[in-house]
Amino acid sequence: MTTELQNPFELKTDPQSLAADILSALRYRSGKDPTVATPYDWLAASIKAVRDRIIDQWIESTKETYEQDEKRVYYLSLEFLIGRLMRDAFSNMGLMEDMRAALATLGVDIDLIATLEPDAALGNGGLGRLAACFMESMATVGIPAHGYGIRYKNGMFRQEIHDGWQVELPETWLEHGNPWEFERRERAFEIGFGGSVESITDKAGRLERHVWKPQERLLAVAYDTPVVGWRGNRVNTLRLWSGHPVDPILLDAFNAGDHIGALRESNKADALSRVLYPADSSEAGQELRLRQEYFFSAASLQDILQRHISSHGDLSSLPDRVAIHLNDTHPAIAIPELMRLLMDVHGMDFDKAWRLTRGTFAYTNHTLLPEALETWPVQLFERLLPRHMQIIYAINAEFLLEARATGNFNDQQIRRISLIHEEGGRRVRMGNLAFVGSHSVNGVSALHTDLMKETVFADLHRLYPGRINNKTNGITPRRWLFQSNPGLTGLIREAIGDRFMDDAAALKDLDAFADDASFREKFAAVKRANKERLAALTAERLGIRLDPSAMFDIQIKRIHEYKRQLLNIIEAVALYDQIRSHPERDWVPRVKFLGGKAAPSYHNAKLIIKLANDVARVINRDPAVRGLLKVVFMPNYNVSLAEVMIPAADLSEQISTAGMEASGTGNMKFALNGALTIGTLDGANVEIKQCVGDDNIFIFGLAAEEVARHRSQGYEPRQVIERSHELRQALAAISSGVFSPDEPERYRGLIDGLYQHDWFMVAADFDSFAETQRQVDALWRNSPEWHRKAIHNVARVGWFSSDRTIRQYAEEIWGVPV
Numbered sequence: 001m002t003t004e005l006q007n008p009f010e011l012k013t014d015p016q017s018l019a020a021d022i023l024s025a026l027r028y029r030s031g032k033d034p035t036v037a038t039p040y041d042w043l044a045a046s047i048k049a050v051r052d053r054i055i056d057q058w059i060e061s062t063k064e065t066y067e068q069d070e071k072r073v074y075y076l077s078l079e080f081l082i083g084r085l086m087r088d089a090f091s092n093m094g095l096m097e098d099m100r101a102a103l104a105t106l107g108v109d110i111d112l113i114a115t116l117e118p119d120a121a122l123g124n125g126g127l128g129r130l131a132a133c134f135m136e137s138m139a140t141v142g143i144p145a146h147g148y149g150i151r152y153k154n155g156m157f158r159q160e161i162h163d164g165w166q167v168e169l170p171e172t173w174l175e176h177g178n179p180w181e182f183e184r185r186e187r188a189f190e191i192g193f194g195g196s197v198e199s200i201t202d203k204a205g206r207l208e209r210h211v212w213k214p215q216e217r218l219l220a221v222a223y224d225t226p227v228v229g230w231r232g233n234r235v236n237t238l239r240l241w242s243g244h245p246v247d248p249i250l251l252d253a254f255n256a257g258d259h260i261g262a263l264r265e266s267n268k269a270d271a272l273s274r275v276l277y278p279a280d281s282s283e284a285g286q287e288l289r290l291r292q293e294y295f296f297s298a299a300s301l302q303d304i305l306q307r308h309i310s311s312h313g314d315l316s317s318l319p320d321r322v323a324i325h326l327n328d329t330h331p332a333i334a335i336p337e338l339m340r341l342l343m344d345v346h347g348m349d350f351d352k353a354w355r356l357t358r359g360t361f362a363y364t365n366h367t368l369l370p371e372a373l374e375t376w377p378v379q380l381f382e383r384l385l386p387r388h389m390q391i392i393y394a395i396n397a398e399f400l401l402e403a404r405a406t407g408n409f410n411d412q413q414i415r416r417i418s419l420i421h422e423e424g425g426r427r428v429r430m431g432n433l434a435f436v437g438s439h440s441v442n443g444v445s446a447l448h449t450d451l452m453k454e455t456v457f458a459d460l461h462r463l464y465p466g467r468i469n470n471k472t473n474g475i476t477p478r479r480w481l482f483q484s485n486p487g488l489t490g491l492i493r494e495a496i497g498d499r500f501m502d503d504a505a506a507l508k509d510l511d512a513f514a515d516d517a518s519f520r521e522k523f524a525a526v527k528r529a530n531k532e533r534l535a536a537l538t539a540e541r542l543g544i545r546l547d548p549s550a551m552f553d554i555q556i557k558r559i560h561e562y563k564r565q566l567l568n569i570i571e572a573v574a575l576y577d578q579i580r581s582h583p584e585r586d587w588v589p590r591v592k593f594l595g596g597k598a599a600p601s602y603h604n605a606k607l608i609i610k611l612a613n614d615v616a617r618v619i620n621r622d623p624a625v626r627g628l629l630k631v632v633f634m635p636n637y638n639v640s641l642a643e644v645m646i647p648a649a650d651l652s653e654q655i656s657t658a659g660m661e662a663s664g665t666g667n668m669k670f671a672l673n674g675a676l677t678i679g680t681l682d683g684a685n686v687e688i689k690q691c692v693g694d695d696n697i698f699i700f701g702l703a704a705e706e707v708a709r710h711r712s713q714g715y716e717p718r719q720v721i722e723r724s725h726e727l728r729q730a731l732a733a734i735s736s737g738v739f740s741p742d743e744p745e746r747y748r749g750l751i752d753g754l755y756q757h758d759w760f761m762v763a764a765d766f767d768s769f770a771e772t773q774r775q776v777d778a779l780w781r782n783s784p785e786w787h788r789k790a791i792h793n794v795a796r797v798g799w800f801s802s803d804r805t806i807r808q809y810a811e812e813i814w815g816v817p818v
């Protein structure tokens with residue numbers, strides 16, 4: 001029997017009580033009264049009023065987990081791309097309307113203060129955003145989970161566009177404090193680096209154990225943020241680590257007059273959680289990055305083991321009670337770290353430690369791009385983490401023996417699966433380490449998982465068949481429909497009731513309304529209103545006036561050659577040329593939006609941003625195409641901007657070179673908000689097509705196996721370009737400086753690359769893309785048909801809810817009941 005203690009503090013949630021609590025928070029926590037309160041004060045007070053209600057639920061959730069002795073999930077990720085939290089939390093707690101009313105009685109507009117909340121941009125792109133969607137879904141479906149990451153003082157950089165070029169500026173998201181987080185000073189763990197390894201022997205001289213004596217030490221201090229699930233059912237914890245010095249100030253040095261040297265430790269510790277690496281694919285091969293990876297993995301493991309021991313006493317039951325998930329290889333160092341803790345600290349032998357470790361870890365791969373597969377120089381590893389390097393060698397010896405014993409691996413194949421890459425400077429392969437140290441390895445779309453089996457992990461898949469599995473990505477409908485598109489959400493509720501709000505698959509009921517003319521009109525009116533909102537934002541930020549009745553065609557994502565923003569821009573140039581040459585034709589008015597950040601060191605990506613801006617300037621000024629074509633590069637693309645742009649899209653551009661986008665999740669967000677997709681058969685596009693039906697999506701271009709065949713059998717882009725008049729003209733214009741009269745040679749190299757190798761198949765796919773765009777135009781002219789298809793998209797993508805994805809992880813990987 002459990003004794004149900006009533007919470008004596010239970011807080012009321014009517015607008016009057018909320019208003020009273022907002023005033024109380026303003027007065028007693030910020031020391032302000034309404035006459036002097038700034039909008040930031042109102043924001044903080046509002047958050048705190050709701051936060052108190054969340055805490056009640058938070059404590060309940062934690063108690064439940066302990067009492068019912070449930071298996072816990074730990075999601076380790078170097079990135080959490082959260083965005084704003086206020087709307088999310090208010091809406092999941094069911095307090096949005098009451099808070100709106102409460103604030104209104106105090107003369108405060110909730111929508112106004114909502115825009116003051118900074119984005120928590122602790123991630124680069126898809127991988128980080130997925131982690132944020134997963135955190136929300138784990139709380140929603142009721143899984144006892146913790147997210148672990150780093151509390152970066154500077155998250156993703158702010159992008160400004162100066163004269164068309166990307167300029168990176170630090171984003172100071174903590175400037176006004178962070179009312180969502182709780183600092184847990186007492187939750188601090190020591191982290192070491194460097195030093196040496198001692199072997200302890202018994203009296204007979206037999207090796208007893210190894211002891212790592214690190215040379216540097218610092219503290220990881222926890223900061224907790226509550227994560228509220230839908231309808232406030234469960235509240236989980238996102239625990240982010242911050243680096244702190246063991247000795248904040250070296251007094252001896254200070255007293256000796258070395259005032260700067262005295263702060264050395266402090267600065268070193270601070271550096272660990274200073275800034276997010278802004279690279280989402282190219283190798284971030286710097287020492288600080290490896291230090292960050294170890295720092296947060298080691299802190300998280302100490303925390304996890306401590307919690308496990310306090311409730312279970314002994315580590316033998318670890319895999320039965322704990323699932324640790326590795327979001328890509330960034331936390332893969334946790335594998336040798338757990339081995340070290342089990343062997344060197346808890347005295348287990350290698351075999352037992354290895355069994356427990358493999359039973360506990362699971363790994364998700366998010367990319368097949370060779371340059372994004374992490375490897376670290378053995379030398380660096382030995383210097384920073386000498387004991388881990390020994391353990392990696394031991395793991396390697398063990399598993400290569402296993403591979404040889406099968407008789408299925410020749411020397412060359414053994415070299416390929418080894419954890420150590422031996423050619424040209426020895427390096428540790430983190431992907432292989434994550435693979436062999438986990439009981440499950442998953443891809444993020446059906447195609448990506450198949451390609452994993454056929455390419456990067458082909459040999460390891462042969463050795464451990466059954467370990468690779470697929471978990472197609474998903475998105476949370478709370479943020480990406482309910483909060484970002486209240487108009488559409490309201491319309492759907494009117495039509496099919498509220499069931500879809502708890503089960504996204506129930507959106508299916510909307511299918512029947514696609515043939516209902518009056519519903520289609522209301523659907524179109526919602527889209528129109530969302531487009532007006534985006535047009536207003538564009539006017540405000542860029543001074544560009546847009547006609548909301550034009551087709552809004554949007555490509556927003558990180559700038560990368562494989563994502564092929566260049567293909568999109570070249571097609572815009574070709575269209576521009578066509579409109580000028582044939583003004584008499586019946587052109588469909590279009591606004592082409594682009595947005596996204598380039599890694600600061602990625603030259604071509606930055607050049608593509610400049611090209612987008614150069615092309616936009618010329619086209620937008622040309623009276624010959626006025627009202628027919630506009631190009632807009634939206635600066636500083638982030639989660640909050642996505643929330644405005646996605647609901648306003650008519651056409652979603654998902655045009656990566658087939659085989660290169662692991663999944664994509666923007667593709668899902670657009671479809672859920674009623675945009676039609678133009679895309680390649682890549683990533684999750686393949687499964688979106690299966691769900692929405694072939695007639696409700698525009699597919700073009702080479703398939704993945706055709707891309708592979710082109711690459712292996714020799715592909716001559718020059719010949720392709722010679723054959724396509726439109727493409728040749730567009731490339732000639734860009735290459736000769738039509739869009740860069742101030743520096744006519746600016747794009748010569750970029751375009752020459754297309755002639756010479758065209759690795760990303762821009763030329764190969766151009767004609768197919770352009771032709772498909774004209775089919776898009778044709779459909780646009782038939783507005784009822786367009787909206788019919790758009791409604792089918794909304795109705796049929798419920799499967800891409802991250803609740804579904806998380807349930808699959810829980811059942812098929814973590815062994816957690818849902």
Ligand code: 26W
Pocket residue numbers: 124125126127128130279280281282283284328366367372373374444473661662663664665683
């Ligand atoms: C070494 C630096 C680095 C940093 C981040 C390498 C690679 C990454 C990530 C794997 C990049 C990423 O965000 N990948 C994206 O993950 C999404 C979620 O699964 C997928 O939808 C995208 O297709 C994939 O590009």
